Amino acid sequence: MGANSGRRGRPWNRLKAEVYARRSTCCRCRQAIDYTRPYRDPLTGKVDSLSKSVDHYPHPLETHPHLAEDPANLAAAHLGCNLSAGMKGATSTLGETTEEW
Numbered sequence: 145m146g147a148n149s150g151r152r153g154r155p156w157n158r159l160k161a162e163v164y165a166r167r168s169t170c171c172r173c174r175q176a177i178d179y180t181r182p183y184r185d186p187l188t189g190k191v192d193s194l195s196k197s198v199d200h201y202p203h204p205l206e207t208h209p210h211l212a213e214d215p216a217n218l219a220a221a222h223l224g225c226n227l228s229a230g231m232k233g234a235t236s237t238l239g240e241t242t243e244e245w
């Protein structure tokens with residue numbers, strides 16, 4: 145995966161770190177998130193749906209694009225929960241979770 149959308153150069157990594165630092169439970173299923181879990185399983189290389197991700201919550205990105213980088217509208221969610229929540233339209237939410245673990 146290379147160039148993903150328009151987030152380059154924006155303080156997205158900082159926003160993510162801020163959201164993760166809250167150590168909150170998943171905004172979708174309310175279960176605890178294991179923040180030490182890698183995005184990809186180091187053995188299989190498969191994306192781990194129980195790993196952390198930043199979700200646009202409570203306002204989805206599709207309807208509130210202006211809140212895309214508003215910390216008040218960002219919450220931690222399991223990757224799988226985030227994905228299934230964003231399934232019906234937006235495919236762009238995941239591109240940013242790629243490289244930096």
Ligand SMILES: [Zn+2]
Nearest residue numbers: 170173222225
């Ligand atoms: Zn969850």
